[in-house]
Amino acid sequence: MFEACVIGAGPCGLAVSVELKRRGISHVVIEKSCIVSTIYRFPTQMVFNSTPERLEIGDIPFYTERAKPTRMEALTYYRTVVQRLELPVRQYEEVTAVERDGSGGFRIHSRTLSGRPLVTETRAVVVATGYFDHPNMLGVPGENLPHVTHYYRDAHPYYGQRVVIIGGTNSAAEAAIDLHRVGACVTLVHRGPAMSDKIKPWVKPDIQSLLDKRAIAFHFRSRVTEICADHVRVETPEGRLDIPCDHVLALTGYHPDTSFLEKLGIQFDPETGIPAHDEATYETNVPGIYVAGVVVSGFDANRIFIENGRLQAPRIADAIASRMTARVG
Known part of the structure; x- marks a missing residue:
């Protein structure tokens, strides 16, 4: 059994993985696509608004040719982080359900790209699923036309x-x-x-x-x-x-997938869409389940970016470490 399972391998999910590994906490990161898939799906010529040091995780320097990093430079950087730190990422594996195991932990049900079902047992879950898969729909006739x-x-x-x-x-x-x-x-x-x-x-x-x-x-x-x-x-x-x-x-923006969190029993503020969580630890109203990254921002997806979302990681890792200490006694 793992001490933690991080769902989502975007920059914020990877930042959590970095901090968990630093503390010697056994964990796995499950990602339904490739690592930092949102960045991969950005426009090919995109340039970030942030300077490279504000996108860094794991104390690994992010060197760029110009003042602002490009999409390609960011992809290279995060691949380097995963490789150099040997982060335990399982790509192309989609989480289909999360259930309690009856002893304070969780079972993560997932499916690989080939369709093989897997079950991962963990004591804590960190949801860092991002938002890019869920565009803000216009809600008008013809929106689903092929063009x-x-x-x-x-x-x-x-x-x-x-x-x-x-x-x-x-x-x-x-x-x-x-x-x-x-x-x-x-x-x-x-x-x-x-x-x-x-x-x-x-x-x-x-x-x-x-x-x-x-x-x-x-x-x-x-x-x-x-x-x-x-x-x-x-x-x-x-x-x-x-x-x-x-x-x-x-191009009207995107929003986090709240339906997945709701199935876990996580409560939301009806006006802001922000999931109920402790601002010091990011643990939700469901003990053992944490949120990280843009999913914390609710309806305002522009409130949390890589540069501030990555800063949640040490708090989450510390909270999980404290749970371990309390359990061991």
């Missing part, structure tokens, strides 16, 4: 295409710039009065310039009401508008 996606990776496939981008934050701004540069015909639709004031400082001038020059069409204070095969229906301040398009990028 609609909530993820943007690369501009090349959109060359010569008419693309409607829904959203007004970093992801929408960067996608709009990239697509314009490869020759796409871009239209931005955003419910706010302007692009977000939280857009990265090196991105803001470029997107603003394109908007000012009308190189990109835009509709602010507007809302998509329906997505059709060849156009998007939008309610604007001037009335209803049908915008012809070949592709739709609905």
Whole structure:
């Protein structure tokens, strides 16, 4: 039996693994995809807003060519951490259920990529599942059509295409710039009065310039009401508008999977979506189950990033170590 099982191998889950290993606590990390899969799924040319030292875990330096790290540099860095520290990560294994074992511990039921079922016994569980698998849906007809996606990776496939981008934050701004540069015909639709004031400082001038020059069409204070095969229906301040398009990028953000936590018996604040937890230890209302990373932020996924989420790890590891000490007596 392990002392702890970490569910999720994002930067925050890996940070917990680092701290558990430092304390000599037996554990395993189970990840349904590859390590730091959210970063892997970021746009290929993405540059982080944080400086490299604020993304470091395990006291392993993060060296980059420029002031801000790229997606590829981050992937290389976290692979290096796992390899150098020999973190016990099991990739491509999806957790399907967590149940109590009747003696104060838990059984983690999981399934490998080949479909083989596994059961892992542990005394504590750390849920660090992130949010990127759960986009904020628009809730409009046509959202599930094949030319609609909530993820943007690369501009090349959109060359010569008419693309409607829904959203007004970093992801929408960067996608709009990239697509314009490869020759796409871009239209931005955003419910706010302007692009977000939280857009990265090196991105803001470029997107603003394109908007000012009308190189990109835009509709602010507007809302998509329906997505059709060849156009998007939008309610604007001037009335209803049908915008012809070949592709739709609905870049409206993401949220943690609360249903998984609810099945474990974890309670939530109905207004904020924040799971009930001790702010000193991150242990939830279910003894032995801890939360880490963006899942702690509830509905506001922008409240916790790698740079502050990683700082939760020592507290969680200390709390699990204290449980061990109390049990041994």
